[in-house]
Amino acid sequence: MFSKFGYFARETATSLRRNLLMTIAGVLTVTVSLFLFGGVLLLSTMVDHGVARWQGDVDMQIYMQPDATDSQIEDIRLALDQLTQGDLAGVASFTFLDKPAAFEEFKELFANQPQFISSLSDPEKLPTSFKIVPKGAAFTEELRLSFEGRPGILRVLTPDSSVRFLIKLRSNVRLLFFAIAAVLLASSLFLIVNTIRLAIFARRREIQVMKLVGATNWFIRIPFMLEGLVEGALGALLAFFGIIGLQKVLASQVADANDLFSAFYVTTGDALSIGWSVLALGAVIGMVGSAIGLRRFLEV
Amino acid sequence: MIRLESVSKTYKGSVSALRDVSVDIAKGEFVFLVGPSGSGKSTFLRLLLREELPDEGRILVAGRDVNKLAHWKIPYVRRNMGCVFQDFKLLPNKNVYENVAFALQVIGRPNHVIESQVPQVLDLVGLAKKSDHKPDELSGGEQQRVSIARAFVNRPLILLADEPTGNLDPATSVGIMRLLDRINRTGTTIVMATHDEGIVNAMRRRVIELDRGAVMRDQERGVYGIGS
Ligand SMILES: Nc1ncnc2c1ncn2[C@@H]1O[C@H](COP(=O)(O)OP(=O)(O)O)[C@@H](O)[C@H]1O
Ligand SMILES: [Mg+2]
Numbered sequence: 411m412f413s414k415f416g417y418f419a420r421e422t423a424t425s426l427r428r429n430l431l432m433t434i435a436g437v438l439t440v441t442v443s444l445f446l447f448g449g450v451l452l453l454s455t456m457v458d459h460g461v462a463r464w465q466g467d468v469d470m471q472i473y474m475q476p477d478a479t480d481s482q483i484e485d486i487r488l489a490l491d492q493l494t495q496g497d498l499a500g501v502a503s504f505t506f507l508d509k510p511a512a513f514e515e516f517k518e519l520f521a522n523q524p525q526f527i528s529s530l531s532d533p534e535k536l537p538t539s540f541k542i543v544p545k546g547a548a549f550t551e552e553l554r555l556s557f558e559g560r561p562g563i564l565r566v567l568t569p570d571s572s573v574r575f576l577i578k579l580r581s582n583v584r585l586l587f588f589a590i591a592a593v594l595l596a597s598s599l600f601l602i603v604n605t606i607r608l609a610i611f612a613r614r615r616e617i618q619v620m621k622l623v624g625a626t627n628w629f630i631r632i633p634f635m636l637e638g639l640v641e642g643a644l645g646a647l648l649a650f651f652g653i654i655g656l657q658k659v660l661a662s663q664v665a666d667a668n669d670l671f672s673a674f675y676v677t678t679g680d681a682l683s684i685g686w687s688v689l690a691l692g693a694v695i696g697m698v699g700s701a702i703g704l705r706r707f708l709e710v
Numbered sequence: 711m712i713r714l715e716s717v718s719k720t721y722k723g724s725v726s727a728l729r730d731v732s733v734d735i736a737k738g739e740f741v742f743l744v745g746p747s748g749s750g751k752s753t754f755l756r757l758l759l760r761e762e763l764p765d766e767g768r769i770l771v772a773g774r775d776v777n778k779l780a781h782w783k784i785p786y787v788r789r790n791m792g793c794v795f796q797d798f799k800l801l802p803n804k805n806v807y808e809n810v811a812f813a814l815q816v817i818g819r820p821n822h823v824i825e826s827q828v829p830q831v832l833d834l835v836g837l838a839k840k841s842d843h844k845p846d847e848l849s850g851g852e853q854q855r856v857s858i859a860r861a862f863v864n865r866p867l868i869l870l871a872d873e874p875t876g877n878l879d880p881a882t883s884v885g886i887m888r889l890l891d892r893i894n895r896t897g898t899t900i901v902m903a904t905h906d907e908g909i910v911n912a913m914r915r916r917v918i919e920l921d922r923g924a925v926m927r928d929q930e931r932g933v934y935g936i937g938s
Contacts, residue, residue, distance in 0.1 A: 615802075624785040624787075625785060627782070
């Protein structure tokens with residue numbers, strides 16, 4: 411058994427060295443495609459975290475025009491008041507943020523950009539708003555529709571709409587990146603198939619002798635399978651480190667960013683679990699590639 | 711040991727290579743398969759090795775019907791058969807010892823078996839002193855001896871030789887035939903395809919003559935051609 415292991419290791423190493431350029435090309439394509447694949451997973455994990463935070467927070471806000479008249483504001487207040495009455499009404503509670511309060515909120519939101527705050531010369535230009543706590547996330551859309559377009563209203567901001575936008579953006583971007591990754595994965599598969607075919611061709615004499623003296627098909631195949639596996643796994647390993655590195659970069663970016671973006675975090679744990687699946691995928695690509703490369707050829 | 715029952719073989723888009731061949735070869739026999747080029751000698755050997763399947767008939771090797779063999783069992787049956795070819799089929803980047811050892815390595819024999827068997831068989835073929843030479847440093851006769859050593863190192867029951875002297879001069883061929891004779895005396899059944907008249911006539915062994923795929927003659931202690 412031990413001598414067999416030594417034999418397979420030697421044969422695989424020899425073959426990898428003999429086709430060095432093809433080997434490198436195969437490994438790097440696997441690396442790039444798996445890195446892209448893992449990177450997309452990492453980014454969408456980030457967005458998932460952010461979305462999760464925002465979805466828990468269903469508060470909505472109705473911004474009035476900066477020049478809305480007092481009576482317009484009063485109309486909205488009355489309408490909201492009515493919506494707090496009765497079982498079917500959607501509003502749990504609401505508060506009015508006047509101009510000083512709006513300025514306070516503005517300062518809080520941009521606390522880490524003081525020059526931006528000082529650039530706002532006139533707090534009077536900030537819109538006043540109603541902060542509304544709906545009775546449930548289900549009511550936000552209904553409330554938005556009933557207020558949007560009323561006189562004096564600038565816009566109705568529901569967390570849902572921004573979350574929906576983000577989710578849509580995420581799924582589109584994810585789809586695009588997955589498509590690119592899929593094309594790259596397919597090409598790395600072809601490269602591995604090709605490397606294996608070349609390796610088989612380079613060793614056709616050996617294979618002929620092996621068949622004649624009664625080596626089993628598996629014995630003949632194993633060095634080639636290992637060759638594909640090593641290529642796939644080596645490429646995946648590089649991608650693995652790339653993904654861990656990407657996580658470090660993203661994490662430090664988020665740490666520097668303001669409150670709004672701190673929800674978008676990725677942990678080393680996330681990167682590791684993506685990394686493991688990328689490693690497994692690389693190994694599978696290597697094995698499948700060599701299996702395809704070996705098909706037909708080694709019929710008895 | 712070897713038995714063909716009404717075996718016929720036609721390659722795709724070709725005339726029939728073997729026609730209704732029935733032959734029985736006992737253990738320990740030395741058989742010459744003679745006939746002009748294209749008469750079906752190589753096809754005969756390929757069928758025994760299960761490199762080809764016959765269209766009709768049954769082929770038994772060491773009691774097994776090789777045509778009914780499951781795919782995965784084919785290699786194990788081949789381990790009972792050594793084969794030698796006109797072009798030696800040695801691996802140019804391995805030396806003599808490695809070429810012979812390769813045959814044992816790839817069927818998973820342990821190192822201690824390889825280390826004892828290879829020198830022994832190299833001694834038998836008279837190449838013990840050249841075990842670290844590469845094939846291109848050897849004469850044709852020496853190369854054929856290496857290929858015989860490789861075929862015999864696993865002590866097969868049967869040795870198949872397809873024109874083993876086809877590339878060698880007569881004097882060298884005599885040496886090869888002496889070696890095959892020695893191997894035959896160890897109880898190994900030998901089937902050798904050849905169209906070398908001199909050798910066949912000198913050896914006086916069983917001769918099976920093929921002509922366009924059909925058995926023309928099957929004669930104990932025969933000569934190459936009738937009347938020669
Ligand atoms: N792989 C093949 N495909 C098609 N025809 C073949 C093949 N091998 C041999 N033949 C044909 O079968 C016949 C017998 O060939 P072969 O067994 O090689 O004869 P020999 O070894 O006696 O010269 C010849 O007519 C040859 O052309
Ligand atoms: Mg022939």
